[in-house]
Amino acid sequence: MAESPTGGKGAAAGGRDNGQITRAVVLAAALKIVDRDGVEGLSMRRLADAVGRDPMVIYRHVPNKAAVLDGVAESVFAQLTVDATGTDWADQLRVVARDFRQLALAHPRAVPLLVTRPLATPLGMRPRAVVRPLEDIIGLLTRAGFSGADALHIYRALFGFLYGHILNELQELVERPEETDEVLRLGLHRLPIGEFPLLRELAPVLASYDGAAELERGLDILLAGLTATLPDPGEVARTPRG
Incomplete structure (x- = not known):
């Protein structure tokens, strides 16, 4: 997958990087944001900041957020x-x-x-x-x-x-990773044992x-x-x- 030529230095220093911005660079930056903050953390403004450009530059490569999301899926499938x-x-x-x-x-x-x-x-x-x-x-x-x-x-x-x-x-996911008791580890103690006896019984299998x-x-x-x-x-x- 193509990586941003900024190397993170220009944006991190608050300046603007003069490297070439391509669609691949934009999508690589978008994937990094999604990896770190989830889909809800991705916005066109944050994407522009990540590549050190004005948002209008981003729109030249991806017309809207929906296109960015499609591109993120594309960049993973490409691997x-x-x-x-x-x-x-x-x-x-x-x-x-x-x-x-x-x-x-x-x-x-x-x-x-x-x-x-x-x-x-x-x-x-x-x-x-x-x-x-x-x-x-x-x-x-x-x-x-x-x-x-x-x-x-x-x-x-x-x-x-x-x-x-x-x-x-x-x-x-586990609720208490440090626990050795499987019921506590998975949070199954929160479920009434009378209603969920089979899940409680399968706690060792679920935990492993x-x-x-x-x-x-x-x-x-x-x-x-x-x-x-x-x-x-x-x-x-x-x-x-x-």
Whole structure:
């Protein structure tokens, strides 16, 4: 991802940096603000200050805040790569899932944008970096022998699972990290035991949440289900076409 050429010195000193301002520089600065202060902390004025320019300069590259938010999602998705030439489609999808999780954990406050912003725009009008994983995964799967429709189904199932997993993992917060008692650690003592006995019983499991392990377990279930219910791509590839 492109980084601001200001290096933070000009704005930090209260002066104006004379480096070239590009869309990539603006979006890199926007992502830094979101990473630090969340989406609600991003404004065009703060963005202008971050790159050491008058707000009107920012508007030359991004017309409004909505475009900035789209661009932040784009800049994160641009870091996700898919090897469409991979020979093991299931293994490659695992790689994509792991990489996406790492990106999300690196930019947790940008995750809501990754999940929601692309859906606010028709597919063909989304930034190419956002659409590229879809194209490459369909390419990977159709080369493996799946039909285009089945490849699209697999993509939707994978990213539906990933979005849910990431949102769930980021919400696994503890109330008292220093506690050794799982009920107190998770704040479950605040729930009436008569109404939530099963959650209280599962406190040790909830407290030992392992995001990476949960991801792998979910992928095992997802990929096994897809393999069992979709036509074998090898059989499809060998079927004569009239």
